[in-house]
Amino acid sequence: MTTTEADQTPLPENDTASPSGPRHAADVSPEPTDENVWLEEIHGEEQLAWVREQNARTEELLEDAEYAAVEAGILEVLDSTDRIAMVSKRGGYYYNFWKDQEHPKGLWRRTTWESYLTEEPKWDVLLDIDALAAAEDVEWVFHGAGFLRPADGDEYRLAMVSLSPDGGDADRHREFDVESRTFVEGGFDLPTAKGNVSWFDADTLLVSSTAEGLPATTSSYARTGVKLRRGQTLAQAERLFEIPEDHMLAMVAHDSTPGYERTFAVDYIDFYNRSTWLLSEDSWVAIEVPTDVNISAHRDWLLFRPQKDWDVDGSVYPAGSLLAADFESYLAGSRSLLVLFTPDTQTSLQSWSWTKDYLLLNLLRDVSSEIRVLDPSTVDSAGAWASTLLDACPPLHDVNAYAVDDEDQGAAGNDFWLVATGFTTPTTLTRGALTRGGDGQSAGGAGDADGEQSGGVESRHAEVKRSPSFFNEAGYEVQQHFAVSADGTKVPYFQVASRDLVLDGQNPTQLSGYGGFEISRTPAYSGSIGRAWLERRTVGVSSEDGSGTHSRGGVYVVANIRGGGEYGPSWHRAALQENRHRAYEDFAAVARDLISRGVTSRSRLGCVGGSNGGLLVGNMLTQYPELFGAVSCGVPLLDMRRYTKLSAGYSWIAEYGDPDVPAQWEFIRTFSPYHLLHDGVEYPETFIWTATSDDRVGPVQARKMAARMQAMGIPNVWFHEALEGGHAGASDNRQAAALQARSNHFLWRSLAGSN
Numbered sequence: 001m002t003t004t005e006a007d008q009t010p011l012p013e014n015d016t017a018s019p020s021g022p023r024h025a026a027d028v029s030p031e032p033t034d035e036n037v038w039l040e041e042i043h044g045e046e047q048l049a050w051v052r053e054q055n056a057r058t059e060e061l062l063e064d065a066e067y068a069a070v071e072a073g074i075l076e077v078l079d080s081t082d083r084i085a086m087v088s089k090r091g092g093y094y095y096n097f098w099k100d101q102e103h104p105k106g107l108w109r110r111t112t113w114e115s116y117l118t119e120e121p122k123w124d125v126l127l128d129i130d131a132l133a134a135a136e137d138v139e140w141v142f143h144g145a146g147f148l149r150p151a152d153g154d155e156y157r158l159a160m161v162s163l164s165p166d167g168g169d170a171d172r173h174r175e176f177d178v179e180s181r182t183f184v185e186g187g188f189d190l191p192t193a194k195g196n197v198s199w200f201d202a203d204t205l206l207v208s209s210t211a212e213g214l215p216a217t218t219s220s221y222a223r224t225g226v227k228l229r230r231g232q233t234l235a236q237a238e239r240l241f242e243i244p245e246d247h248m249l250a251m252v253a254h255d256s257t258p259g260y261e262r263t264f265a266v267d268y269i270d271f272y273n274r275s276t277w278l279l280s281e282d283s284w285v286a287i288e289v290p291t292d293v294n295i296s297a298h299r300d301w302l303l304f305r306p307q308k309d310w311d312v313d314g315s316v317y318p319a320g321s322l323l324a325a326d327f328e329s330y331l332a333g334s335r336s337l338l339v340l341f342t343p344d345t346q347t348s349l350q351s352w353s354w355t356k357d358y359l360l361l362n363l364l365r366d367v368s369s370e371i372r373v374l375d376p377s378t379v380d381s382a383g384a385w386a387s388t389l390l391d392a393c394p395p396l397h398d399v400n401a402y403a404v405d406d407e408d409q410g411a412a413g414n415d416f417w418l419v420a421t422g423f424t425t426p427t428t429l430t431r432g433a434l435t436r437g438g439d440g441q442s443a444g445g446a447g448d449a450d451g452e453q454s455g456g457v458e459s460r461h462a463e464v465k466r467s468p469s470f471f472n473e474a475g476y477e478v479q480q481h482f483a484v485s486a487d488g489t490k491v492p493y494f495q496v497a498s499r500d501l502v503l504d505g506q507n508p509t510q511l512s513g514y515g516g517f518e519i520s521r522t523p524a525y526s527g528s529i530g531r532a533w534l535e536r537r538t539v540g541v542s543s544e545d546g547s548g549t550h551s552r553g554g555v556y557v558v559a560n561i562r563g564g565g566e567y568g569p570s571w572h573r574a575a576l577q578e579n580r581h582r583a584y585e586d587f588a589a590v591a592r593d594l595i596s597r598g599v600t601s602r603s604r605l606g607c608v609g610g611s612n613g614g615l616l617v618g619n620m621l622t623q624y625p626e627l628f629g630a631v632s633c634g635v636p637l638l639d640m641r642r643y644t645k646l647s648a649g650y651s652w653i654a655e656y657g658d659p660d661v662p663a664q665w666e667f668i669r670t671f672s673p674y675h676l677l678h679d680g681v682e683y684p685e686t687f688i689w690t691a692t693s694d695d696r697v698g699p700v701q702a703r704k705m706a707a708r709m710q711a712m713g714i715p716n717v718w719f720h721e722a723l724e725g726g727h728a729g730a731s732d733n734r735q736a737a738a739l740q741a742r743s744n745h746f747l748w749r750s751l752a753g754s755n
Contacts, residue, residue, distance in 0.1 A: 028660045028661075028662075029641075029659060029660055029661065029662045029665040031641055031642070032641060032675060034639075034641075034642070034704070035708070035711075036703070036704040036707045036708060037704075039700055039703040039704050039707060040642075040646065040700045040704075042692060042698065042699060042700060043692070047703075048692075050703070050707075051692070051699075051703070051721045051723075054706065054718075054719040054720065054721070055719075055720050055721060057718070057719075058687075058718045058719060058720045058742075059720070061718060062718075062742055062745055062746055062749070066745065067741055067742075067745045070531070070532050070536075070741045070744060070745050071737050071738055071741035072737075073528075073531040073532065074528045074531060074532055074736075074737040074740050074741055075101075075733060075734065075737035076470075077470050077527035077528050077531065078099075078528070078733035078736055078737055079099075079100045079101040079733050080100075080468060080470075080527075081100055082467075082468040083467050083468065084427060084429050084465040084466070084467050085098055085121070085465075086419075086429065087111075087116060089404050089405040089408070089412075090147055090156045090405075091150070091155045091156045092112065092155060093110040093111065093112065093155070093156070094110060094111055094112070094113060094116050095108070095109070095110045095145075096108075096109055096110070096111075096123070097109075097142060097144075098123075099732060099733050100733070101733070103128070103129075103130055104130065104732040104733055104734055105129035105130040105133055105139075105140065105141070105142070105732055106129045106130070106142050106732075107123070107125050107127070107128055107129070108125075108126045108127040108129070108142060108145065108161075109123040109124060109125045109126055110123070110124050110126060110178070111123050111124060116464075117464065125181075126176075126178050126181055127142075127161065127176065127181070129141075129142050129163075132163075138165050139165065139166060139167075139724060140163045140164070140165065141163065141164040141165075141166070141167040142161075142162075142163060143162040143163065143164050143171050144161075144162050145159040145160065145161045145162065145176065146159060146160045146162075146197060146198070146199065147159045147199075148199045148202060149199070149256040152258075155179075156178070157177060157178055157179050158175060158176070158177060158178075158184070158202070159175075159176050159178060160173050160174070160175055160176070160188065160197050160199070160205070161173070161174050161175075161176045161183075162197075164192075165192055166693040166724050167691075167693050167724055168693045168694065168695035168696075169194050169648075169695050169696055170192050170193050170194050170695060171192060171193070171194075171195075172189075172190065172191065172192040173188070173189075173190040173197045174187070174188070174189050174190075175187030175188040175189065187230075188205060188228070188230070190207065190209060190211060190228075190234065191209075191211035191212060191234070192211070193209045193210045193211035193214075193222075194209075194210055194216075194220060194221050194222060194695075195207065195208040195209035195210060195211075195221070195222040196208050196222075196251055196253070198252065198253040198254050199254065199256065200227065200254045200263070203229060203230045204227060204228065204229050204230075205227075205228045206225060206226075206227060206228075206240070206252040206253060206254055206263070207225070207226050207227075207228050207234065207237065207252070208221075208222035208224065208225045208226075208249070208250050208251050208252055209222050209226075209234055210222050210223075211234055212233060212234040212235045213235055214226070214234055214235075215242075215245070217243070217245055217246070217247055217248060217249055217250075217650075217651075218245055218246050218650045219248045219249065219648055219649075219650040219651035220647065220648050220650070220651075220695075221248060221249030221250075221268075221648070221651065222249055222250050222251075223242060223243055223245060223247075223249075223250055224239055224240075224241060224242045224243075224250055225239075225240045225241035225242075225250050225251065225252030225265055226238060226239050226240060226252075227240055240252055240265065240279075241265040241267075241277070241284070243267040246650075247267055247268065247269045247270070248268040248269065248270050248271065248650075248651045249268045249651070250265070250266070250267060250268070251265070251266045251268065252264070252265045252266075253266075255297065257299060257407070259299075260297075260299050260300075262278060262279075262297065263278070263279035264276060264277065264278060264279070264297075265277040265279070265284060269291060270651070270653060270654035271517065271651065271652065271654045271655055272292055272307055272654050273291035273292055273654070274291055274294075275291055276289075276295055278331070285331070287302075287330075287331070289304060290306070290308075290310060292306065292307040292308050293305070293306045293307065293310055294306075294307065297327060298354050299327075300326060300327055300328075301324050301325070301326070301327060301376075302324070302325050302326070302327045302330050303322060303323065303324050303340075303352070304317075304322070304323040304324070304325070304337070305320070305321070305322050305323075305349070306318075306319050306320070306321065306323075306569075307319055307320075307569045307573070308569070308573075312335050312337060313335050315337075317337070317339070318342060318343060319343075319568065319569040319570055319573075320343040320348055320349060320568030320569045320570065321339065321340075321341055321342050321343060321349075322339075322340040322341040322349055322352065322361070323337045323338060323339060323340060324337065324338045324340055324385075325337050325338070338383050338384065338385065339384065340359070340361070340374060340384075340385060341361055341363075341372075343567075343568050343570075345567075346365050346366050346567075347363055347364065347365045347370070348363065348364050348565065348566065348567050348568035348571070349361060349362075349363055349568065350362045350363060350364055350400075350520060350565070351400070351402075353401065353402035353403045353416070354403060354406050355403045355404075355406050355413060355414040355415070355416055355434060356406050356407075356408070356413030356414050357375070357376075357377065357413070357414055357434070358373050358374060358375055358376075358414060358434050358457060359373070359374040359376065359385070360372075360373055360374075360390075360401045360402065360403070360416060361373075361374065362399075362400050362401060362402075364520065364522070364566060364567075366480070366492060367480070367492050367494075367520070367522060367523075367560050367566050368393070368395050368396055368397065368523075369393040369397060369398050369399040369400070369522075370389070370393055371389070371390040371392060371393060371399060371400075371401045372387050372388065372389055372390065373387070373388045373389075373390055373434060373456075373457045373459070374386065374387055374388075375387075375388070375436065375456075375457055377436075378436075386456060386457070387456075388456035388457045390459060391459075392418055392420070392430070392432075392459075392461065393420075394420075394422070394425075396422060396423075396478050396480055396494070396523055397420055397421065397422040397425060397523050398420070398421050398422070398522035398523045398524060399418065399419070399420040399421075400418070400419050401416050401417065401418050401432075402416060402417055403415070403416055403417075404416060404417055404431065411433070414433060414434040414435070415431060415432065415433050415434075416431070416432050416433075416434065416461075417429065417430070417431060418430035418431070418432055418461060421523065421524050421525045422478065422523045422524075422525060423476075423478045423494065423496045423523050423524070423525065423526075423556070424473035424474075424476050424477075424478055424496065424525070425473070425525055426466060426467040426468065426469055426470075426473070426525050426527075427466075427467040427525050428463055428465070428466045428467070429463070429464045429465040429466075430461045430462065430463050430464060431461060431462065431464050432459045432460060432461025432462075433459065433460050433461070434457050434458070434459055435457070435458050435459075435460075436457060436458070437456055437457060437458035467525065469527075470527025470528075470530055470531060471527060471530030471531055471534060471535050472535070473530070475498060475499060476496055476497065476498060476499065476534060477496075477497060477498075477499045477501075478494060478495070478496050478523070479494070479495045479497075480492055480493070480494055480495075481493055481495060481593065481597075483586070483589040483590045483592070483593035484589060484593075485562075485582065485585050485586045485589040486582075486585040486589065487582065487585070489562070489574075489582075489586070491559065491560065491561055491562070491586040491589055491590060492560045492566070493557055493558060493559040493560060493590045493593075494523060494557065494558045494560075495555065495556075495557050495594075495599070496529075496534065496555070496556040496557070497534075497553075497555040497556075497599070498534075498553050498555075501555070501599070502550075502552070503597060503598030503599060504598055505595065505598050505599070505600055505601035505604065506550070506552060506600075506601065506604060507552050507553075507554070507555045507599055507600050507604060508536075508538060508552065508554050508555065508600070508604050508606075508747075508748065508751040508752040509554070509555040509556075509557060509594060509599060509600035509604055509605050509606070509751070510533055510554060510555070510556050510557065510606055510607075510608060510744075510747055511557045511559060511587075511590065511591060511594070511605060511606065511607045511608070512556070512557065512558050512559070512607070512608050512609065512613075513558070513559040513561055513587050513590075513607070513609055513613060513616055513617075514561075514563075514564055514609060514611075514612060514613040514616065515559075515561040515562060515563035515564050515575060515583035515586070515587065515612070515613070515616055516563045516564065516572075516575075516583070516612035516613075516615075516616075516655060517563075517565075517572070517612060517655060518564065518565035518568075518569060518571075518572035519564055519565055520560070520564050520565040520566045521558050521559070521560055521564060521566070522566075523558075528737075528740050528744075529556055529744075532740065532741065532744040532745075533554040533556055533744055533747075533748070534553055534554050534555075534556060535553060535554075536553060536554055536748055536752070537551045537552065537553055538550075538551050538552045538553075538752045538753075539551060539752075552752075554748070554752075555599060555600065557590070557594065559586065559587055559590040561575075561583050561586035561587050561590070561616075562574045562575040562582050562583050562586050563575035563576075563580075563582075563583040563612075576654075576655060577655070577656060577657040577664070577667065577668075578657070578664075578667040580656065580667070580670075580671045581670065581671065583616065584616065584619045584620070584623060584624070584671065587607070587616060587620060588620070588623075588624045588627060591605060591607070591620075591624070591627045591628065592627065595627070602626065602627060602628065602629055603629045603751070604629060604751050604752075605627065605628055605629055605751070606628060606629060606630035606631065606632065606684075606747040606750060606751050607620050607628055607630075607631055607632070608631075608632040608633075608634070608743060608747065609632075609633065609634065609636075610634035610635050610636070611634070611635050611636065611637070611696075611697055612637065612655075613634070613636075614633045614634050614635055614636020614637060614638070614697075614702075615636055615637040615638065615640075615671070615673070617631050617632070617633050617636075618631075618633055618636055618637075618638045618673035618705070619671055619673055619676075621633070621673060621683060621684060621686060622673045622676035622677060622683075623671075623676065625681055625682060625683050625684055626682075628684040629684055629685065629750055629751050630684050630685040630686070630687075630746065630747050630750035630751055631684045631685070631686050631687070632687045632689070632743045632746055632747055633686065633687065633688045633689070633702070633705075634688075634689050634690070634739075634743065635689070635690050635691065635694055635696075635697050635699075635702070636688065636690070636697065636701060636702055636705070637649070637652075637656075637697055637701055638672070638673045638674045638701040638702065638704070638705040639672065639674040639675075639700075639701045639704055639705070640656065640659060640668050640669070640671065640672035640673075640674070640675075641659050641665070641668075641669070641672060641674070641675065642659075643656070643659070643701065644658065644659060644660065646697075646698050646700055646701065647694070647695055647696055647697055647698035648695070648696050648697070649697070649698075656668060673705065674701070674704060674705055674708065677708060677709060677712060677714075679712060683709070683714050684750075685715075685716040685717075685718075685746075685750040686706075686709065686714075686716065686717045686718065687718045687719075687720070687742070687743065687746040687747075688702045688705055688706045688717075688718070688719050688720075689702070689719070689720045689721070689722075689739065689742065689743065690702035690703070690720075690721050690722070691721065691722040691723075691724065692721055692722065692723045692724065693722075693723070693724050699721055702719065702721070703719070703721070706718075706719035716750075718746065720742060722735060722738075722739065
């Protein structure tokens, strides 16, 4: 792989670390009374009968004629054949996975570059998932494919295809021949389970899995890594690597880059700590870094991104920086590190990608993109690599650069993709080529305002594809504002609204957020939001001054609260565990700022979030009900006393804390919405939605929250559970359109009516 996310899930350690062991009962926090624990049986007949009854009730409320129009509009966006078919290059072909109305489950296909450049490329369909699902009577969901590196001069042919039977995280991995367009008879075929697969050679896989009796961690992920040879079952495979049960997951993988063949094992201790090992002469050698330093290897280089400040022989490298060392020298004991990027209060590193000769850095500066190109062959007296600004990032946009194929030995080795998007800018795909220049200018050809050293990198890039327009973007304006949180921290947020927005508090406003796991919320074009929210109009909304009624469109807001990655690891760590309240204070500060600026009011303001964002809006519901008129809460965590015992919840202890530890439950209980409901409170109208097949968070926390609220007699509490779709809540465009339509239509009904 040539592209690395800075917020990637961290890695683990070998079985030298001892597990914490079982706790004595006296050391475990007592569980509060839970009258709804019966709903935790996900597939029980009684439980699913309750789900169907709730679904029917919600569908009767929401699925009116207006809903049908909203759903149809969203589905038209998702099924549009004019949207960009994003591709990845392998050998001489460009691969794509595509869903539309005719192929709801999708087509895995490929084409040539010459054909891709045309208005209507000629696609060679490799695997039709709809046909496969019909033939095998399984609702397969395509989760990607990993190719075996071919011999020199040959095309890529064999791939391990990952298929989920229900859209969940557990996959079946099957060997596929792209030339014959068939699964290999008698080839590798791994049972459905959570895990990963990596080619070691043509007859061997490296596998992490929980299938066939292989052990699982408490987090429900693979605990071992094995070497699987053709003809073997997983139970017969040689065990290479094992981690303690209370660590998160084990992973083994092989880097087949010619001349740099290496086998790695990673022990993901938790989400933010890992140990990485290199196989050397049949034994594992630890790559010695603190467990909170993320590492990645690329040919001669080993890159480091610390999650906390890292002291190396007296030199302190700040959290979120990017460092490099010669791979072999570092393993031999050298601690000579090159500084490739140092964050500041406004700028963070989001990801990086190697071309053949250069390193692309994708940065955020106050949540707007900036891209730099580093040249390892050009260094200053301190050894720093020459840095050139890529002139390709308009303000308030998200732009990402990544290599087309760093192993292409021809002219394409230094080519890169550039994907640009904004709230009112349909996505564009550009292809560029990097070359060494001598004018000291930015890679886009304009002068470099930061005064970079001479001999920079030049870029030639041209637009390849552009997404269609799905709403009248010209009628809307994107603004960035900063709210002040309870502790004085400035919190940025984006506001998308009509250019003639009236600041009288009467605009239906949807506030979205996440605030966890160092995930950044960046500008992105959404035809669905444009149609289902921005372009909808109120009818008969009364003016506060009594001057009559008026019609308004929707306002869409994205909050960049702490817990996310917009400003790097420090922004994330500021809202971990006992400091979780800061994320919620930030979101509430944005809500108050919208109200104080006259954009909206409590009765017109709704919030929406999914997964960790569901926990966020669950806390808005229970801790800040006075700020919101409606809450849309999707695939959420809500019962923070039992979340570690449900689905993959144990893996998130590093983010939230361990509720079984009494001292930690004391702070966790302050952000557990299921335990913060009280009689006599005027709660916002609430829609809670989830999916039966979600094997990450699971559906039961959503079920229990809705059941408790309804039993308390809280009015206007609605619940819907998709029977398939996994953690995303939808596995095809039809399901996705229905999910998005329900959430948007619920919020609109709740917020846009006359007072």
